Amino acid sequence: MAILVVxxxxxxxxxPGFLNTITAAKKIGGDIVALVVGHQSSAAAEAVAKVDxxxxxxxxxxxxxxxxxxxxxxxxxxxLAKDYSHIVAAATGFxxxxxxxxxxxxxxxxxxxxSDVVSADTFVRPIYxxxxxxxxxxxxxxxxxxxxxxxxxxxxxxxxxASIESIGAGPETDLSSVQSQELxxxxxxxxxxxxxxxxxxxxMGNGENFKILEALADKLxxxxxxxxxxxxxxxxxxxxxxxxxxxxxxxxxxxxxxxxGAIQHLAGMKDSKVIVAIxxxxxxxxxxxxxxxxxxxxxxxxxxxTSQLG
Amino acid sequence: MKVLVGVKRVVDANIKVRVKSDGSGVDTANVKMAxxxxxxxxxxxxxxxxxxxTVTEIVAVSVGAAQCQETLxxxxxxxxDRAILVETDQEVQPLAVAKVIKALCDKEKPGLVIMGKxxxxxxxxxxxxxxxxxxxxxQACFVSKIEVNGDTAQITREIDxxxxxxxxxxxxxxxxxxxxxxxxxxxxxxxxxxxxxPLENVKPADLGVDVAPxxxxxxxxxxxxxxxxxxxxxxxxxVNKLKNEARVI
Numbered sequence: 001m002a003i004l005v006v007x008x009x010x011x012x013x014x015x016p017g018f019l020n021t022i023t024a025a026k027k028i029g030g031d032i033v034a035l036v037v038g039h040q041s042s043a044a045a046e047a048v049a050k051v052d053x054x055x056x057x058x059x060x061x062x063x064x065x066x067x068x069x070x071x072x073x074x075x076x077x078x079x080l081a082k083d084y085s086h087i088v089a090a091a092t093g094f095x096x097x098x099x100x101x102x103x104x105x106x107x108x109x110x111x112x113x114x115s116d117v118v119s120a121d122t123f124v125r126p127i128y129x130x131x132x133x134x135x136x137x138x139x140x141x142x143x144x145x146x147x148x149x150x151x152x153x154x155x156x157x158x159x160x161x162a163s164i165e166s167i168g169a170g171p172e173t174d175l176s177s178v179q180s181q182e183l184x185x186x187x188x189x190x191x192x193x194x195x196x197x198x199x200x201x202x203x204m205g206n207g208e209n210f211k212i213l214e215a216l217a218d219k220l221x222x223x224x225x226x227x228x229x230x231x232x233x234x235x236x237x238x239x240x241x242x243x244x245x246x247x248x249x250x251x252x253x254x255x256x257x258x259x260x261g262a263i264q265h266l267a268g269m270k271d272s273k274v275i276v277a278i279x280x281x282x283x284x285x286x287x288x289x290x291x292x293x294x295x296x297x298x299x300x301x302x303x304x305x306t307s308q309l310g
Numbered sequence: 311m312k313v314l315v316g317v318k319r320v321v322d323a324n325i326k327v328r329v330k331s332d333g334s335g336v337d338t339a340n341v342k343m344a345x346x347x348x349x350x351x352x353x354x355x356x357x358x359x360x361x362x363x364t365v366t367e368i369v370a371v372s373v374g375a376a377q378c379q380e381t382l383x384x385x386x387x388x389x390x391d392r393a394i395l396v397e398t399d400q401e402v403q404p405l406a407v408a409k410v411i412k413a414l415c416d417k418e419k420p421g422l423v424i425m426g427k428x429x430x431x432x433x434x435x436x437x438x439x440x441x442x443x444x445x446x447x448x449q450a451c452f453v454s455k456i457e458v459n460g461d462t463a464q465i466t467r468e469i470d471x472x473x474x475x476x477x478x479x480x481x482x483x484x485x486x487x488x489x490x491x492x493x494x495x496x497x498x499x500x501x502x503x504x505x506x507x508p509l510e511n512v513k514p515a516d517l518g519v520d521v522a523p524x525x526x527x528x529x530x531x532x533x534x535x536x537x538x539x540x541x542x543x544x545x546x547x548x549v550n551k552l553k554n555e556a557r558v559i
Contacts, residue, residue, distance in 0.1 A: 070449055093470040097451050100439035109405050109524035112434045122528065127432050128327045132336050135528045175448035176478035183471040220559065228488065238468045238489060245428050253558040263326055270536065274556045276548065291539040292551050304545045
């Protein structure tokens with residue numbers, strides 16, 4: 001058995017989810033081959049070659065992969081698929097976009113967003129916003145699997161010495177092209193890799209007020225997240241959203257501020273190790289999943305919290 | 311341009327489901343059902359494009375049990391012109407739904423298919439991408455804005471780091487994200503009007519599609535429950551707990 005893991009990177013560095021995805025691939029068992037698709041992306045290929053557990057890196061470098069489309073990545077993966085029992089990627093925006101396209105072209109089911117591996121053909125995946133865990137078995141000849149990165153630990157990003165094989169580009173489908181990306185710039189850790197997250201909801205009132213969360217986050221070296229309500233209200237950009245259909249996170253410490261705790265938000269953070277909630281509504285559902293909570297005005301509590309951290 | 315919109319009947323988004331005691335699935339008997347929220351956004355998008363003059367006809371499609379008719383009637387009340395129910399009592403998984411809608415596209419020849427990015431029951435996030443693949447069409451997933459100009463579309467879609475601008479050829483399969491629009495409420499007069507709109511009923515076999523599930527569900531279990539927490543009185547107490555009890559700061 002050989003497993004093809006499609007790596008996500010920005011040309012130079014790996015995206016954090018890759019290291020968790022390798023843990024899932026190891027649990028499936030088999031030779032792990034990583035595919036790096038990019039343009040001028042040798043640094044990313046070299047980073048992947050050092051990752052613990054990767055036995056070989058396939059590197060497809062071409063101008064059309066500078067900002068690759070789902071159509072072009074799929075076309076490339078399909079040229080490689082016959083050699084693998086499993087095709088695996090992180091269930092991030094990147095993986096969710098092209099993996100079902102690969103599965104459909106192979107006429108196989110995709111197993112989305114797995115949270116555990118039972119055996120090479122049997123996986124656990126959350127359904128209904130994480131309120132149930134389904135164990136599913138795939139009888140398809142190739143298993144196309146996306147991995148919930150919050151459910152798997154990271155492997156070491158050093159110590160490995162995989163060979164790097166340059167492969168040619170796949171077909172250019174010419175169906176769509178990326179014009180530009182507007183990425184939110186932040187010096188803070190990425191949400192899906194942060195040890196601590198400070199998240200704000202509707203109770204923040206406006207975007208300006210997120211400054212008090214940023215001050216707290218800076219003290220804790222935390223990422224800043226948000227509920228859907230805060231994103232829909234335009235307080236913060238869409239990439240802050242934690243929840244069932246946003247980012248799924250499981251940090252050591254999650255601090256929910258002014259978030260009532262809708263089912264959809266809880267789905268994105270209830271696997272955090274320690275949850276703290278600050279809300280003036282004593283009946284807020286977020287308290288049901290919290291380890292510690294304070295019922296008080298967040299505009300009083302958050303600055304005090306920041307200052308007590310010294 | 312004709313638009314085809316996929317809609318799915320799911321457990322209402324506000325309901326917390328219970329796992330059946332025999333571990334065979336989730337209890338959906340006597341639970342309130344509704345249109346999947348992302349599918350509502352898809353229908354709303356089609357209606358707005360029709361109101362803007364880009365779209366001439368909206369066909370709503372659902373695949374599933376007879377009760378999906380209710381969901382299609384909601385789509386008709388929102389502004390779809392006609393509906394097709396592909397009726398089956400079998401469990402239909404994303405690949406099967408994509409194949410059914412592919413067969414309908416071969417017949418209906420829409421210029422655009424709009425679907426929700428994810429159904430809130432199985433949380434798969436697959437069907438739109440799969441349909442695009444089977445049709446050999448481009449895909450635009452997690453869309454927050456779209457403008458169609460003849461043979462091309464300009465798309466803004468939500469990605470992990472922010473937003474991406476995509477230029478795509480038509481025809482196209484797009485899947486909706488939350489910021490695309492805010493779906494309208496259906497009004498009573500429109501519900502009455504929707505009852506008179508055509509709703510066609512076909513079977514997967516009529517379309518030559520095998521919808522047999524590819525994944526077997528071996529069991530469904532409750533997730534581990536969190537241990538009960540405690541209310542703390544002030545920030546000093548919180549900081550103390552986080553430092554000395556939880557040891558996370």
